[in-house]
Amino acid sequence: MSDSGATAALPDPAAVSLAIADLDRLISTLRDDGRVVIGPTTRDSVMTLDEIAGAGQLPRGWLDEQSPGKYRATPSETATAFAHGPPSMSWKRFLHEERTLVISTSRTNGAMVIDPAPAAPEKPLAFFGIQACDLAAIGVLDVALADDAAYRRRRDDLLVVAASCTDSVATCFCVSAGTGPRPGPLADIVLTELADGSLIADARTERGAAVLTRAGLDTAATEADCRSAAALVDAAAARQTRHLDTEAIARAAAAPDDVGWDAVAERCLTCGNCTMVCPTCFCTSISDQTRLDDGCAERWQIWASCFSLDFAYVHGGSVRTSPTSRYRQWYLHKLVTWHDQFDSSGCVGCGRCITWCPTGIDITEAITS
Numbered sequence: 001m002s003d004s005g006a007t008a009a010l011p012d013p014a015a016v017s018l019a020i021a022d023l024d025r026l027i028s029t030l031r032d033d034g035r036v037v038i039g040p041t042t043r044d045s046v047m048t049l050d051e052i053a054g055a056g057q058l059p060r061g062w063l064d065e066q067s068p069g070k071y072r073a074t075p076s077e078t079a080t081a082f083a084h085g086p087p088s089m090s091w092k093r094f095l096h097e098e099r100t101l102v103i104s105t106s107r108t109n110g111a112m113v114i115d116p117a118p119a120a121p122e123k124p125l126a127f128f129g130i131q132a133c134d135l136a137a138i139g140v141l142d143v144a145l146a147d148d149a150a151y152r153r154r155r156d157d158l159l160v161v162a163a164s165c166t167d168s169v170a171t172c173f174c175v176s177a178g179t180g181p182r183p184g185p186l187a188d189i190v191l192t193e194l195a196d197g198s199l200i201a202d203a204r205t206e207r208g209a210a211v212l213t214r215a216g217l218d219t220a221a222t223e224a225d226c227r228s229a230a231a232l233v234d235a236a237a238a239r240q241t242r243h244l245d246t247e248a249i250a251r252a253a254a255a256p257d258d259v260g261w262d263a264v265a266e267r268c269l270t271c272g273n274c275t276m277v278c279p280t281c282f283c284t285s286i287s288d289q290t291r292l293d294d295g296c297a298e299r300w301q302i303w304a305s306c307f308s309l310d311f312a313y314v315h316g317g318s319v320r321t322s323p324t325s326r327y328r329q330w331y332l333h334k335l336v337t338w339h340d341q342f343d344s345s346g347c348v349g350c351g352r353c354i355t356w357c358p359t360g361i362d363i364t365e366a367i368t369s
């Protein structure tokens, strides 16, 4: 087993071959282990993520087109289940939920009692078919949310079956971000799909190998199939046309006041879509809610966006009142100050913020024109 698939040209020599039907055995094995299996699926003609019970729920035969401000998924004749772009939502919501109860208060004999939120018993998760950019995003969240107990609990139990990308949509730029299209070292198993829907499975950890063994998947992959798989992933990388302009980012880091932020910000609706779909945006705020019927109250941690006025509210008002100041904050945090704070970029090149921005603002071009 290799530790890293990020640079390997071929799957590991010990890789095994899977027929399409074998995916059900793999998913069943994970479920028999008591795991909730999360994978890509289609809902209302959009690729999304949800719990899956079998391979029939994967988006086999679906392809998607993504471009600035545009998304379209359509059924096709393809035999593949993983040749799609990043699903509409990111995997972070299963590790870092939109709403988390922090504490609640109740009344006992007229006295207020503060109850810490009970740690709900949860089944361990398996991420099935996560792509390289989103896997890298988990590595980013691992640092940013290292002290978040709920995140750590789910993350520590997580088993990852990643999928190499054998196609790229127009908004992908994982190559330039250095995160894909081959899944990096956080995967337990890496699947690479061939054009006929059959797959190569490459165990990257002991527990990944144990899952394949328990599923009875031990047919050695042929060298020809491994070469075909590697060629498909290389072709997906070669199809990417977007890239991060590192020189423009360096100029913005050195002289942020010289950037023409107004030009991009005048198109920004400050809707926050980009932060909600981003696999690495992790900010939250606190909301207190009181029930009028029994006087009990709850304190919730909820996702927040740096594009909202409230996010930058300090005593006396918001410190970022203009869209320009909020766009600038988001961009510079993602691509510049994240390095100082967490020793990495905050962008993994998934392109979701480009696709789901209603005005098609493109992070790879925002400050280059």
Ligand code: SF4
Pocket: 274, 277, 278, 279, 280, 281, 334, 346, 347, 348, 349, 350, 351, 352, 353, 354, 363
């Ligand atoms: S900033 Fe945009 S491209 Fe980068 S990780 Fe977030 S959503 Fe993906």
Ligand code: SF4
Pocket: 267, 268, 269, 270, 271, 272, 273, 274, 275, 307, 353, 356, 357, 358, 359, 360, 361
């Ligand atoms: S950049 Fe686009 S998605 Fe993000 S807040 Fe502005 S309009 Fe919304």
